[in-house]
Amino acid sequence: MDFFFLQVQAQNSAENYFPIVIQILFAIGLLTLMIFGSDLLGPKRKTADKLQNFESGIEIKGNARQPIAIKYFLVAILFVLFDVEVIFFYPYAINFRALKWEGFLAVVLFVSSFLAGFIYIFKKGALKWEE
């Protein structure tokens, strides 16, 4: 049975994440306190006009939650794909000296298909915002 003190833990162990948990709890506590504090301190004089949404003083027409342009959606979906590809590069970057040219070749192949997709996207004009 080993008793470990947090301070003498090796760098690679899961105990190192403990301070992050403390920080999350601390931050949540602080923010809740601030939100409730400002809620208590401020005056409360609510009128119907004040609780309207502000749209440059023009009478509100309809609801804001309308379907949005598909471009934003396309950006998000491409972001997910590229993000996963970028994540693949991290383990490579850490080890790439040990992996020598074989690893480099594998990554160049991977990047070339990445680029092929990229060029396809541009050729199709999927990310064209000017229209």
Add this chain to the structure above:
Amino acid sequence: MNTQIIFILLSLMAIGSAVMMLASKNPVKSILWLIVVFFAISGHYILLNAQFLAVVNIIVYAGAIMVLFLFVVMLMNLNAETEPVKNYRLQFIGVISGGSLLLILLTFLMRTPVAQPVQMKVGESGLIGKLGMTLFQNYVLPFEISSVLFLSAMVGAVIIGKRN
């Protein structure tokens, strides 16, 4: 002991927020609860000392795929009064398929022997260095094939997105 307590807390958090995700009526709230589930699962990964997996789970699932979900929710017209599903046949099929999934899960859970008490894993296998070596030495081919998968996903996204 402490690890066990952390494990139980994380599991409760995961299951609780998964239930909340299903129960909340507002799709945006559902997404937020799903993000809490991912955080709990990342906590489990950290207990297993799979640190890279934990942070990738946050970056890819909580940070990227959930953003996409939010965009989709915003893309949908939420104002149209959506009636709850009243189709009894559909509900029946749902109960049957869900129940059989539960059955399969339960049979496998019953079969697993009771493991040793939860303990914090040590060792290098979940760290980025070891993972990279394995990925780029033993699994180069699947890695390259995955790039083709990405390519096809890109093409699919563009075709669906540009179809007017």
Add this chain to the structure above:
Amino acid sequence: MTTTFLLIDLPMILEKFVLILVVVMASLGIAMYTTFAERKVAAILQDRRGPNRAGPFGILQPLADGMKLFFKEEIIPNFSSKALFVLGPGLAMLTAIMTSAVIPWGDKVHFFNRDISLQIADINIGILYIFGVLSLGVYGIMIGSWASNNKFSLLGGLRAASQIISYELAMGISLIALLMITGTLSLKEMVVQQQNGYWNVVLQPLGFLIFLICSFAECNRTPFDLPEAENELIGGYHTEYSSMKLGFYLFSEYINMFISSVVMSTLFFGGYDVPFFDEAAHADWGNWLALIGIAALMFKAVCFIFLFMWVRWTIPRFRYDQLMHLGWRILIPLALFNMLVTGGVILYFFNK
């Protein structure tokens, strides 16, 4: 396999708690005074005086502003989703505060017979942690803008989200080239390497430039401040917010600016390393050495913050298509090119 027990070491927790308290409060304080500095810098660049009434040189101005935010009325519009409306700014602030966890603020200090590391959590995947928290930063803006149920807010939020995710990609790829040189993800190790060798900016000038541009975009700073383009979107995603909730959005922007300045100093400019000064030879200076290190890091961060402001008051805002063009068509291919060239050069020349 031995059973390891996580023994809750009380002095350790206390030490970490004090460190967290100091770091969080310091970043809040610095964010407060950055708002003051922003107004002063703007005034100097525009040949004005800037705030000068509250205290000498207006030094108490940020305190007055903070107090004012606390004492204003909270308005939650009728059409908004109430819970999400409160959650949005909270999330923005939470992610801003959480990034500071893995930054090495200095070397060890020695108090009460304990070596206290000036880093809240020295984890194996340091830079990926920052990247992860950064990727969550979108939610604060998106949730807040969606919850307000205001057309202008929603447009601002969508713009912000698309912009942040687009520039995150180029940022990630530019980091890969840096990681090829350092071979580690731990920020502490990166600083130690830079203390003994060159600063990474010498080895990765293009990577640094891409990272810098992306941090401007991630912080929604001019020239990338389209989410709050006041001539088209009133106030952008925080149009409906008032009181401290608005304060949270504003503060989180300044905290993000401060933290990204510190991250850039740490990654590319040696962190708490003092140039042309051999830390190891002066180990007997003890706590003073750590203090000099912190001062060096803060000096570098302040320089970056000044750069942020200088650019804000010099360069006009982009158009949205220009912004997307820069992010996707220029920065991502450039970052990929930088990564491959770096890899090739290191393998060819330095990996015998």
